[in-house]
Amino acid sequence: MGPPPVVADVRRAVRHALADLEPGDLVLVACSGGADSLALAAGLGAVAPRAGLRAGLLTVDHGLQEGSPDRAADVVRLAPALGLLGPVEALSVSVGISGGPEAAAREARYAALSEAAGRLGAAAVLLGHTRDDQAETVLMRLTRGSGTRSLAGMPARAGLYRRPLLGLGRATTVAACAALGLSPWDDPHNLDPRYTRVRVRERLLPALEEGLGPGVAEALARTAALCRDDADALDEWADAVYARAAVPDSALSDIGAVAVTVSEVAGVPAAVRRRVLRRAAIEAGAPPGTLAAWHILQVDRLVTDWRGQRRIEVPGGVGAVRRCGTLVFARQSVRPVL
Numbered sequence: 001m002g003p004p005p006v007v008a009d010v011r012r013a014v015r016h017a018l019a020d021l022e023p024g025d026l027v028l029v030a031c032s033g034g035a036d037s038l039a040l041a042a043g044l045g046a047v048a049p050r051a052g053l054r055a056g057l058l059t060v061d062h063g064l065q066e067g068s069p070d071r072a073a074d075v076v077r078l079a080p081a082l083g084l085l086g087p088v089e090a091l092s093v094s095v096g097i098s099g100g101p102e103a104a105a106r107e108a109r110y111a112a113l114s115e116a117a118g119r120l121g122a123a124a125v126l127l128g129h130t131r132d133d134q135a136e137t138v139l140m141r142l143t144r145g146s147g148t149r150s151l152a153g154m155p156a157r158a159g160l161y162r163r164p165l166l167g168l169g170r171a172t173t174v175a176a177c178a179a180l181g182l183s184p185w186d187d188p189h190n191l192d193p194r195y196t197r198v199r200v201r202e203r204l205l206p207a208l209e210e211g212l213g214p215g216v217a218e219a220l221a222r223t224a225a226l227c228r229d230d231a232d233a234l235d236e237w238a239d240a241v242y243a244r245a246a247v248p249d250s251a252l253s254d255i256g257a258v259a260v261t262v263s264e265v266a267g268v269p270a271a272v273r274r275r276v277l278r279r280a281a282i283e284a285g286a287p288p289g290t291l292a293a294w295h296i297l298q299v300d301r302l303v304t305d306w307r308g309q310r311r312i313e314v315p316g317g318v319g320a321v322r323r324c325g326t327l328v329f330a331r332q333s334v335r336p337v338l
C-alpha cells in the first residue's frame with residue numbers, strides 16, 4: 001500500500017522541484033516547525049534517498065517569542081526521524097526593529113539561512129510556501145497597485161531557494177502532517193490581526209470566497225503564474241532595449257551614473273520603457289525594494305512629457321535628470337561632478 005494521497009502529493013511536488021540535482025548534492029529544508037515546512041521536511045526525507053541526494057534541515061530561532069529555543073530544539077530532534085540524515089542546525093539570529101519586527105525577522109532569517117547554506121555547501125534550500133501563501137501575497141500586492149512583475153508573486157526558484165509547495169494548498173500540508181502523525185507548531189503570530197497577512201488570510205480571502213464562490217486562492221495563484229510569463233517576456237524585451245539605449249560613457253560609469261538615450265526609449269511600449277528606466281535607476285544605486293511603480297511613472301514623464309520638469313528624485317538618493325537627448329541617473333553625492 002502506498003502513502004496516503006496527500007503525502008504522495010507532497011512527495012511528488014518535492015521530487016519535481018529537485019529533478020535537476022545530481023546524486024550527492026546536499027538539499028536543506030528551512031523548517032519553522034509549522035505545518036507547511038514540516039510536511040515539506042518529511043517530503044524531502046522520503047524523496048532524497050531514492051534520488052541519491054543528501055538531505056538536512058535548518059531552523060531559525062528569532063528569539064522573539066517565549067519558548068522559541070525549545071521549538072527549534074524540537075525541530076532539530078525530529079529531523080532524523082523524518083529521514084533527514086545530513087547536517088541539521090538551529091540558527092539563532094538577533095532581530096533589529098527597523099522596518100517592523102516582521103520584516104526584520106525575515107531579513108535576519110534569510111541572512112542566516114544563506115550563510116549556513118554557503119558554509120555547508122548546499123545545492124538548494126527549500127521553503128514551505130504554499131499556493132495559499134501565494135494567493136495572499138498576490139492579493140496584498142494587487143491592492144497596492146502593482147505591475148505584472150510584482151503580481152507574479154513568489155518565484156518557485158530564486159538563487160539557492162526553491163518553493164516546491166507553491167502548487168499545493170495549505171489544507172494538503174495540514175492533512176499530510178496529520179497522516180504522518182506529526183504535530184505542527186502553531187505560530188501565535190498567525191492569528192494576530194495586527195499583521196496584514198493575517199487579516200488577508202483570516203478575513204479577506206474567506207469574504208471573497210463567500211461573495212464570489214470557492215476557488216479564489218487557486219485563481220489568484222493562476223494569475224500569479226500568468227503574470228510571471230508576461231513579466232519575463234517584457235523583461236527580455238526591456239533588456240534588448242536597454243542594451244541599445246544605455247550610453248557607453250566611462251566618465252559616467254566611473255562615478256556609478258547611468259545615461260539613457262531618450263530617442264531609443266521614447267517609441268517603445270510604456271511597459272517596456274518603464275522597465276528600462278527602472279533598471280537604469282537601480283544601476284545608478286536606487287534600492288530595488290523601495291523603488292515603487294509610481295516613482296518610475298514620474299521618471300517616465302521626463303521622457304514623454306518633460307516640459308518644465310527636469311529632475312525627479314527616487315529612493316536611495318538617486319535623481320533622474322533630463323539633459324537634451326539623454327536621461328542621466330546619478331546619486332546626489334556625485335551630481336556636482338556631472
Ligand SMILES: Nc1ncnc2c1ncn2[C@@H]1O[C@H](COP(=O)(O)OP(=O)(O)OP(=O)(O)O)[C@@H](O)[C@H]1O
Nearest residue numbers: 030031032036037058059060061106126127128129
Ligand atoms: N523560524 C524558521 N526557521 C526556518 N525556516 C523558516 C522559519 N520561519 C519560516 N521559515 C521558512 O519560510 C517559509 C515561509 O514562512 P512564513 O510564511 O512564516 O514566512 P514569511 O515571513 O512570510 O517569509 P517570506 O518572506 O519568504 O514570505 C516557511 O515555510 C519555512 O520554509
